[in-house]
Amino acid sequence: DQQVKQNSPSLSVQEGRISILNCDYTNSMFDYFLWYKKYPAEGPTFLISISSIKDKNEDGRFTVFLNKSAKHLSLHIVPSQPGDSAVYFCATPGGTSYGKLTFGQGTILTVHP
Amino acid sequence: NAGVMQNPRHLVRRRGQEARLRCSPMKGHSHVYWYRQLPEEGLKFMVYLQKENIIDESGMPKERFSAEFPKEGPSILRIQQVVRGDSAAYFCASSPYSSGENQPQHFGDGTRLSIL
Numbered sequence: 001d002q003q004v005k006q007n008s009p010s011l012s013v014q015e016g017r018i019s020i021l022n023c024d025y026t027n028s029m030f031d032y033f034l035w036y037k038k039y040p041a042e043g044p045t046f047l048i049s050i051s052s053i054k055d056k057n058e059d060g061r062f063t064v065f066l067n068k069s070a071k072h073l074s075l076h077i078v079p080s081q082p083g084d085s086a087v088y089f090c091a092t093p094g095g096t097s098y099g100k101l102t103f104g105q106g107t108i109l110t111v112h113p
Numbered sequence: 114n115a116g117v118m119q120n121p122r123h124l125v126r127r128r129g130q131e132a133r134l135r136c137s138p139m140k141g142h143s144h145v146y147w148y149r150q151l152p153e154e155g156l157k158f159m160v161y162l163q164k165e166n167i168i169d170e171s172g173m174p175k176e177r178f179s180a181e182f183p184k185e186g187p188s189i190l191r192i193q194q195v196v197r198g199d200s201a202a203y204f205c206a207s208s209p210y211s212s213g214e215n216q217p218q219h220f221g222d223g224t225r226l227s228i229l
Contacts, residue, residue, distance in 0.1 A: 034217055043204050043220035103155035
Protein backbone atom coordinates (compact mmCIF):
# COMPACT_ATOMS: atom_id res chain seq x y z
CA ASP A 1 0.00 0.00 0.00
CA GLN A 2 1.72 3.11 -1.31
CA GLN A 3 0.81 5.90 1.10
CA VAL A 4 2.72 8.53 -0.87
CA LYS A 5 2.64 8.40 -4.65
CA GLN A 6 4.52 10.25 -7.33
CA ASN A 7 2.80 9.13 -10.49
CA SER A 8 5.18 10.73 -12.96
CA PRO A 9 8.46 8.80 -13.16
CA SER A 10 10.08 11.55 -15.20
CA LEU A 11 9.66 15.14 -16.33
CA SER A 12 11.56 17.08 -18.96
CA VAL A 13 11.51 20.89 -19.18
CA GLN A 14 13.38 23.65 -20.93
CA GLU A 15 15.73 25.89 -18.99
CA GLY A 16 13.93 28.99 -17.75
CA ARG A 17 10.51 27.38 -17.76
CA ILE A 18 8.52 26.13 -14.79
CA SER A 19 8.89 22.59 -13.44
CA ILE A 20 5.90 21.15 -11.59
CA LEU A 21 6.35 17.94 -9.65
CA ASN A 22 3.33 16.25 -8.13
CA CYS A 23 2.70 14.04 -5.14
CA ASP A 24 -0.48 12.41 -3.81
CA TYR A 25 -1.05 10.91 -0.39
CA THR A 26 -3.73 8.65 1.00
CA ASN A 27 -4.22 9.65 4.64
CA SER A 28 -5.88 12.96 5.49
CA MET A 29 -4.23 12.81 8.93
CA PHE A 30 -0.81 13.43 7.40
CA ASP A 31 0.10 16.97 8.38
CA TYR A 32 3.69 17.63 7.35
CA PHE A 33 5.42 17.10 4.05
CA LEU A 34 8.95 17.49 2.75
CA TRP A 35 10.62 17.56 -0.64
CA TYR A 36 14.10 16.13 -1.10
CA LYS A 37 16.37 16.36 -4.11
CA LYS A 38 18.82 13.61 -4.94
CA TYR A 39 21.74 13.53 -7.34
CA PRO A 40 23.21 10.20 -8.48
CA ALA A 41 25.58 8.62 -5.96
CA GLU A 42 24.62 11.16 -3.29
CA GLY A 43 22.17 11.20 -0.44
CA PRO A 44 18.87 13.11 -0.51
CA THR A 45 19.12 16.81 0.29
CA PHE A 46 16.28 18.61 2.01
CA LEU A 47 14.67 21.29 -0.18
CA ILE A 48 11.50 22.62 1.35
CA SER A 49 8.66 21.55 3.63
CA ILE A 50 5.08 22.47 4.36
CA SER A 51 2.76 22.04 7.31
CA SER A 52 -0.94 21.38 6.87
CA ILE A 53 -1.77 24.69 8.52
CA LYS A 54 -0.51 26.34 5.34
CA ASP A 55 -1.37 25.86 1.70
CA LYS A 56 1.81 27.38 0.31
CA ASN A 57 5.44 27.74 1.30
CA GLU A 58 8.03 29.55 -0.77
CA ASP A 59 11.83 29.56 -0.68
CA GLY A 60 13.54 31.31 -3.54
CA ARG A 61 12.81 29.49 -6.78
CA PHE A 62 11.00 26.69 -4.97
CA THR A 63 7.36 26.79 -3.92
CA VAL A 64 5.35 23.95 -2.45
CA PHE A 65 1.56 23.95 -2.63
CA LEU A 66 -0.67 21.77 -0.48
CA ASN A 67 -4.26 20.92 -1.37
CA LYS A 68 -5.60 19.10 1.66
CA SER A 69 -9.02 18.33 0.23
CA ALA A 70 -7.41 16.63 -2.76
CA LYS A 71 -4.61 15.11 -0.65
CA HIS A 72 -2.17 16.50 -3.16
CA LEU A 73 0.99 18.55 -3.04
CA SER A 74 3.17 19.97 -5.74
CA LEU A 75 6.62 21.47 -6.01
CA HIS A 76 7.10 24.36 -8.43
CA ILE A 77 10.56 25.35 -9.59
CA VAL A 78 10.76 28.59 -11.48
CA PRO A 79 12.83 29.36 -13.41
CA SER A 80 14.23 25.87 -13.91
CA GLN A 81 17.99 25.52 -14.31
CA PRO A 82 20.09 22.65 -15.68
CA GLY A 83 21.53 22.15 -12.19
CA ASP A 84 18.04 21.28 -10.98
CA SER A 85 18.23 18.02 -12.94
CA ALA A 86 17.93 15.35 -10.25
CA VAL A 87 15.46 12.94 -8.69
CA TYR A 88 12.86 14.63 -6.49
CA PHE A 89 11.14 12.80 -3.65
CA CYS A 90 8.20 13.89 -1.59
CA ALA A 91 8.07 12.49 1.92
CA THR A 92 6.00 12.65 5.08
CA PRO A 93 6.45 11.47 8.65
CA GLY A 94 2.83 10.41 8.39
CA GLY A 95 1.20 9.86 11.70
CA THR A 96 4.43 9.45 13.64
CA SER A 97 5.70 12.16 15.89
CA TYR A 98 9.33 11.32 15.36
CA GLY A 99 9.88 11.66 11.65
CA LYS A 100 9.95 8.12 10.33
CA LEU A 101 9.70 9.24 6.73
CA THR A 102 7.60 7.60 4.05
CA PHE A 103 8.88 8.49 0.59
CA GLY A 104 7.27 8.58 -2.82
CA GLN A 105 8.92 6.71 -5.66
CA GLY A 106 10.58 9.82 -7.00
CA THR A 107 10.40 11.85 -10.21
CA ILE A 108 13.43 12.29 -12.43
CA LEU A 109 13.59 15.92 -13.54
CA THR A 110 15.69 16.81 -16.58
CA VAL A 111 16.17 20.47 -17.41
CA HIS A 112 17.50 21.04 -20.91
CA PRO A 113 19.70 24.06 -21.68
CA ASN B 114 30.89 21.13 10.16
CA ALA B 115 30.82 17.63 8.74
CA GLY B 116 27.56 16.20 7.58
CA VAL B 117 26.35 12.66 8.06
CA MET B 118 29.24 10.34 7.27
CA GLN B 119 28.69 6.84 5.97
CA ASN B 120 31.31 4.24 5.26
CA PRO B 121 32.17 2.42 3.27
CA ARG B 122 30.68 4.10 0.22
CA HIS B 123 30.75 0.83 -1.69
CA LEU B 124 30.76 -2.66 -0.25
CA VAL B 125 30.96 -5.92 -2.14
CA ARG B 126 30.15 -9.18 -0.40
CA ARG B 127 29.63 -12.75 -1.49
CA ARG B 128 26.46 -14.59 -0.58
CA GLY B 129 26.60 -15.82 3.00
CA GLN B 130 29.07 -13.20 4.24
CA GLU B 131 28.35 -10.43 6.71
CA ALA B 132 28.02 -6.75 5.82
CA ARG B 133 28.61 -3.93 8.31
CA LEU B 134 27.57 -0.42 7.39
CA ARG B 135 28.60 2.52 9.53
CA CYS B 136 27.02 5.90 10.08
CA SER B 137 28.33 8.86 12.04
CA PRO B 138 25.57 11.42 12.54
CA MET B 139 26.05 15.15 12.29
CA LYS B 140 27.64 16.75 15.32
CA GLY B 141 25.04 17.31 17.99
CA HIS B 142 22.58 14.84 16.48
CA SER B 143 21.49 11.97 18.68
CA HIS B 144 18.78 10.50 16.47
CA VAL B 145 19.65 8.16 13.61
CA TYR B 146 17.45 6.66 10.91
CA TRP B 147 18.36 3.98 8.38
CA TYR B 148 16.65 3.70 4.98
CA ARG B 149 17.10 1.30 2.08
CA GLN B 150 16.64 2.13 -1.58
CA LEU B 151 16.17 -0.70 -4.01
CA PRO B 152 16.72 0.00 -7.74
CA GLU B 153 13.94 2.09 -9.30
CA GLU B 154 12.25 2.63 -5.94
CA GLY B 155 12.00 5.29 -3.27
CA LEU B 156 13.66 5.08 0.11
CA LYS B 157 12.08 2.71 2.62
CA PHE B 158 12.40 3.22 6.36
CA MET B 159 14.20 0.47 8.24
CA VAL B 160 15.00 1.53 11.79
CA TYR B 161 15.12 4.55 14.11
CA LEU B 162 17.63 4.68 16.95
CA GLN B 163 18.67 6.99 19.70
CA LYS B 164 21.85 6.51 21.67
CA GLU B 165 21.81 2.94 23.04
CA ASN B 166 18.13 2.49 22.19
CA ILE B 167 16.17 1.12 19.26
CA ILE B 168 12.98 3.17 19.09
CA ASP B 169 11.31 1.74 15.99
CA GLU B 170 12.53 -1.21 13.94
CA SER B 171 9.28 -1.84 12.13
CA GLY B 172 10.96 -1.62 8.72
CA MET B 173 13.71 -4.11 9.44
CA PRO B 174 13.48 -7.63 8.03
CA LYS B 175 12.87 -10.03 10.88
CA GLU B 176 15.96 -12.10 10.24
CA ARG B 177 19.61 -11.39 9.48
CA PHE B 178 19.34 -7.61 10.01
CA SER B 179 20.28 -5.74 13.18
CA ALA B 180 21.18 -2.19 14.11
CA GLU B 181 22.82 -0.46 17.02
CA PHE B 182 23.80 3.03 18.07
CA PRO B 183 26.20 2.71 21.00
CA LYS B 184 27.00 5.37 23.53
CA GLU B 185 30.34 5.92 21.81
CA GLY B 186 31.00 5.50 18.13
CA PRO B 187 28.94 5.29 14.98
CA SER B 188 25.64 3.58 14.35
CA ILE B 189 26.06 0.16 12.74
CA LEU B 190 23.67 -1.65 10.41
CA ARG B 191 24.62 -5.30 10.26
CA ILE B 192 23.41 -7.81 7.71
CA GLN B 193 24.31 -11.42 8.32
CA GLN B 194 24.43 -14.14 5.66
CA VAL B 195 23.78 -11.71 2.84
CA VAL B 196 21.71 -12.72 -0.17
CA ARG B 197 21.44 -11.16 -3.65
CA GLY B 198 18.23 -9.39 -2.69
CA ASP B 199 20.15 -7.35 -0.10
CA SER B 200 21.87 -5.46 -2.93
CA ALA B 201 20.74 -1.87 -2.51
CA ALA B 202 21.78 1.58 -1.42
CA TYR B 203 21.55 2.04 2.35
CA PHE B 204 21.16 5.59 3.62
CA CYS B 205 21.55 6.93 7.10
CA ALA B 206 19.95 10.16 8.28
CA SER B 207 20.24 12.08 11.52
CA SER B 208 18.42 14.82 13.38
CA PRO B 209 19.12 16.71 16.61
CA TYR B 210 16.00 15.36 18.24
CA SER B 211 12.79 13.73 17.10
CA SER B 212 12.18 14.99 13.60
CA GLY B 213 9.12 17.10 13.33
CA GLU B 214 8.32 20.41 11.78
CA ASN B 215 11.38 22.41 10.91
CA GLN B 216 13.59 19.47 11.83
CA PRO B 217 14.29 17.80 8.51
CA GLN B 218 16.52 14.78 8.55
CA HIS B 219 19.98 15.17 7.04
CA PHE B 220 21.19 12.27 4.93
CA GLY B 221 24.56 10.75 4.27
CA ASP B 222 25.65 9.76 0.77
CA GLY B 223 24.84 6.12 1.39
CA THR B 224 26.56 2.77 1.16
CA ARG B 225 26.04 0.84 -2.04
CA LEU B 226 25.99 -2.83 -1.18
CA SER B 227 26.55 -5.34 -3.95
CA ILE B 228 26.18 -9.06 -3.40
CA LEU B 229 28.00 -11.39 -5.76
